Amino acid sequence: MKRFLVLFFHAFVALAIGAQTVMPATELRQQPQLAASNALAYPGPTQAAQTPAPKGKRPFYLSHYGRHGSRYMNNLLEYDYLLNILDRAHREQKLTPLGQELHRRVQLVAAEADGRLGELTPLGFEQQRDIARRMVQRFPDVFRGKAHVDARSTPVVRCVLSMESALQQLLRMNPRLHVSHNASYHDMYYMNLQDRKLMDNGRSGAARQAYDDYCRRLQCWQRPVVALFSDTALISHVAGGERFVYFLFRMAGFVQDTEVGKQLSLFDFFTPDELLLNWRKENAWWFLGYGHTPLNGNQQPFLQRNLLRRIIEEADSCLQLDRPGAQLRFGHETVVLPLVCLMGLNGMDKSIACLDSLEQQGWVNYRVLPMACNVQLVFYRKNPADKDVLVKVLLNENEATLPIESSMAPYYRWADVRDYYLRKLDSYPDDDE
Numbered sequence: 001m002k003r004f005l006v007l008f009f010h011a012f013v014a015l016a017i018g019a020q021t022v023m024p025a026t027e028l029r030q031q032p033q034l035a036a037s038n039a040l041a042y043p044g045p046t047q048a049a050q051t052p053a054p055k056g057k058r059p060f061y062l063s064h065y066g067r068h069g070s071r072y073m074n075n076l077l078e079y080d081y082l083l084n085i086l087d088r089a090h091r092e093q094k095l096t097p098l099g100q101e102l103h104r105r106v107q108l109v110a111a112e113a114d115g116r117l118g119e120l121t122p123l124g125f126e127q128q129r130d131i132a133r134r135m136v137q138r139f140p141d142v143f144r145g146k147a148h149v150d151a152r153s154t155p156v157v158r159c160v161l162s163m164e165s166a167l168q169q170l171l172r173m174n175p176r177l178h179v180s181h182n183a184s185y186h187d188m189y190y191m192n193l194q195d196r197k198l199m200d201n202g203r204s205g206a207a208r209q210a211y212d213d214y215c216r217r218l219q220c221w222q223r224p225v226v227a228l229f230s231d232t233a234l235i236s237h238v239a240g241g242e243r244f245v246y247f248l249f250r251m252a253g254f255v256q257d258t259e260v261g262k263q264l265s266l267f268d269f270f271t272p273d274e275l276l277l278n279w280r281k282e283n284a285w286w287f288l289g290y291g292h293t294p295l296n297g298n299q300q301p302f303l304q305r306n307l308l309r310r311i312i313e314e315a316d317s318c319l320q321l322d323r324p325g326a327q328l329r330f331g332h333e334t335v336v337l338p339l340v341c342l343m344g345l346n347g348m349d350k351s352i353a354c355l356d357s358l359e360q361q362g363w364v365n366y367r368v369l370p371m372a373c374n375v376q377l378v379f380y381r382k383n384p385a386d387k388d389v390l391v392k393v394l395l396n397e398n399e400a401t402l403p404i405e406s407s408m409a410p411y412y413r414w415a416d417v418r419d420y421y422l423r424k425l426d427s428y429p430d431d432d433e
Contacts, residue, residue: 024283024359028276032267035279036253037286038333040370041070042127045397050138054408057380057390059139061318062326063311066131066374067333068162069124070257072113073250079110081247085239089229098269099228102248105264109251112260120158121257127372128162132169134397135326139378146176147325153183154192154331162372163330178325190306192331198303202289207296214284214355218277221245224269249278257371279366284355286365290338292351301342301349302428304335308342309425311377312418319414322384333369340368340375343421344403345395368395379414389414 028034033041053059073079086103089095095103136143143149149170153163160183167179188194201207225232225241235241252266267275287293290300307329318324341348348368352361376394381387390411393400399410404420406412 024279024364025276028279029272032265032272032275033253033256034366035249035267035275035282036256037279037282037365038369038371039250039253039257040366041123041256042131042370042372042396044130045134047398051392051399051410053380053392054390054411056382057411058382059141059378059380061315061324061379062135062139062142063315063318063377063379064135064327064374065307065311065329065331065336065339066128066162067336067369067372068120068156068158068330069127069165070121070371071124071158072116072119072121072258073254074118076117078247078250079113081239082106082244082251083110085235085244088238089231089234092231092234094229094231094234096228096230099230102228102266102269105266106251108260108264109255109258109266112258118158120161122259123257124158124162124371125165128165129169131372131374131397132166133173135376136170136173142326142378143170143174143177145174145323146178147174147323148178148180149326149328151179151181151328151330152187152191153181153329154188155183155185156332159183159330159332163328166328166330190310191329192335193303193306195303198297198300199289202296202300207288207293210295210355211284211288215281218281220274220277223271224248224274228269246278249275280359283358283363283365286337286369287352287355287358287363290334291341291363292349294351294353298351299428301338302430304339304342305425305428305430307335307339308421312421315377315379315414316418319379319389333373336373336375337365337369340395342424343375343393345375345393345400347401347403349403370396380411391417 024034083106086095086099086106089099090103149167151163151167153159163181163183167181170177171179219242221242221244224245225235229235232241235244248266248269252270255261255264255266270278288296290303292298292301314327318327343349347362350361350363352358352363373396376397378392378394380390380392391414392410392412393402401409402412402417404412404416406416
């Protein structure tokens with residue numbers, strides 16, 4: 001009876017992890033900040049407690065890839081575009097009272113970001129410290145004593161600073177750690193592979209046509225323009241209302257990542273329905289670029305084939321050591337998202353042919369790619385002589401399901417996981433090999 005209850009508990013937890021019963025339309029009404037997609041400030045883990053490991057198994061090695069923390073928008077145009085239009089409308093007295101309030105807030109947002117394009121915000125540093133702190137608290141055996149932590153970053157300042165922020169936190173908690181760290185173009189072939197052929201497939205041909213048709217049915221820019229400008233001819237002449245509202249929507253998403261975001265928001269310039277429609281366009285854009293669909297050739301997640309193979313190879317090597325410690329990698333959401341799809345975490349390897357069914361099929365971008373999003377593979381064994389190694393995968397610090405059979409999910413036998421992913425990687429006709 002006791003064994004039955006344990007199996008039932010594990011099955012229940014696995015089902016709960018995989019199920020995403022709340023639809024985005026409901027979530028966005030309750031939490032408008034989710035509409036920001038990749039600009040969403042890292043929400044932290046939502047899972048109340050970790051599933052206990054099988055008897056006798058203890059964590060001993062952690063392999064991680066994470067995005068940098070919250071940043072400012074990285075294109076000057078994204079700030080200047082809105083400011084220039086609002087400044088002109090203000091001078092010509094063509095803003096409504098609501099438009100004047102928007103002008104005031106955009107000035108504050110742009111002033112904080114001046115000279116800081118793409119840089120890590122204070123919140124971004126804090127996110128990385130918190131993730132590192134939770135790593136140690138959850139898996140103390142991995143980080144005890146003189147354990148070795150090897151960290152790599154793409155050579156982008158916000159990623160390097162994210163890495164250093166995390167390492168400083170680890171050393172505060174255990175000054176005896178042996179830490180090595182590097183940020184080199186030498187590692188970019190797996191840290192941030194740029195496969196032009198696959199990248200083009202997600203933005204051209206059938207994918208582009210499907211996206212344009214989909215967005216055409218989601219137009220929602222007219223009301224905000226009328227509400228903000230007393231003379232809509234100006235906005236039509238200078239910029240075009242649709243483009244203006246798009247830039248406003250993007251800036252609204254990034255405000256939560258900044259210090260000024262503690263004082264103001266831009267989401268209230270949109271209705272809940274407008275936020276949902278604008279988010280749906282973003283969700284489809286990310287899906288076509290990185291998800292499985294016949295519209296893009298069904299191979300986009302292989303953008304991160306080198307990274308997954310590297311994770312496997314390094315894990316195989318580290319598992320031979322008595323005390324392997326942790327390997328941390330810091331990069332971008334454009335790596336995390338296709339990696340999650342390639343690994344099939346929480347069903348994200350599903351091929352979807354129709355953009356209208358993305359939400360029903362569970363393809364929801366903000367659940368995967370917020371600022372500081374991360375994938376952690378945590379390895380368990382009884383002792384160095386134990387060859388029956390288990391692995392658990394965390395997506396944004398929540399236990400994830402894998403497309404692999406296991407009677408003890410979210411724990412899986414590493415041998416099964418390794419073989420499954422190597423077969424998948426070998427199935428891809430890589431011209432570079």
